[in-house]
Amino acid sequence: MFEGVAYHEVMEETVTAEHAPPPAPGAERYPSLALANSTIALPGGHCIDQLGTPASANHWLTERGLAPADAGLREMCAAQLRSLREQIRALFASRVEGLPALPAALTAVNDAMTRVPTAPLLCWDDKDGPYRATPHPTTQIVDHALAALAADAADLLTSPDAERLTACGSAPCTRYLLRHGRRHWCSTRCGDRARAARAYARRAGRT
Template identity: 80%
Template sequence: MRNVKESLTDQLGLPPAQGEEEHLSLALANSAIALTGGHAVDFLGTPAQANHWLTERGLAPVDAGMREMCATQLRSLREQIRSLFAARSEGLAALPAAVRAVNDAMTRVPTAPLLQWDDKTGPYRSTPHRTTAIVDHALATLAADAADLLTGPDAVRLTACGSAPCNRYLLRHGRRHWCSTRCGDRARAARAYARRTASP
């Protein structure tokens, strides 16, 4: 299994944002990254990419057999978690749909074979398809981590990267509001340029 830090560095030259290694939900929120020049990268863009992302974090085996529906569920949870992170870091009210989505994900893993009913053969018990079970477990784990982050002591440190166009979230360390050295350098350069052009 490749190291998460090596994977991001290999692909973008961008290390994980502060807090991603402790909070899987933060890594999920940052799995779609806005880059300069209007470019973006989505680590969950295809079922294979979603499977790889989950595998790197120990949430799915390499051969989980992800389908587009699975990747869509993961991307959807990501957007709901991003919405909650934005609300928390900006001191705004959360969207009820985002709260519901996180709660639904946390409670979707059955603890026993569920009762089903077929009109012709009658009642029976069944377990979910292997891939569905893997995805449901991953979604529940990510949602629970988001709930823990939002309600725990790290919540006050949650912030968005202060260097446009970056859209990543991080846990602020001291006064640092950037997810990486690269974003910090870009923000400082932009401020210096603004000062130079504003002076007569």
């Protein structure tokens, strides 16, 4: 049974890597933007969830230096990450559309940021005396990752870059990006699809 589960997870990661578009503009700078885009809508009603299993969620965090490769995330941890993703997406949508933020989304992000110490705590060693240290036991790996991602989202939303935050303009894509110039597409693939759709609409209109 273990081998079957492992094979399924490996296959899922292979499909994800093969079909997923490149990171959207800004996602390499802001991990929270990458988190918001970690669910990818594809043509034909298909969807890729880069956090869909504990193994893929662990891999996603490891790629961004937020967890060791052998962290051994459980489903509960992956579910917490997916939940934060939805709350951050809600805040990004509010910012892009100029709407008030959902209170539940604000609460979730603030709770994640305050879940772990923001400063090194005072500790005391019987031999060497007082020292400062930030606790980071294995059981708090996910809490620290969630706090880092929530803080990054808060930084993005309150920075000048928030003016460039926009949603990809090519259906069915649901990713967010930081706009450069007039570009409203998260990837060349989406841009080509949008142009093709416009060309088809023009031809259909003439006929």
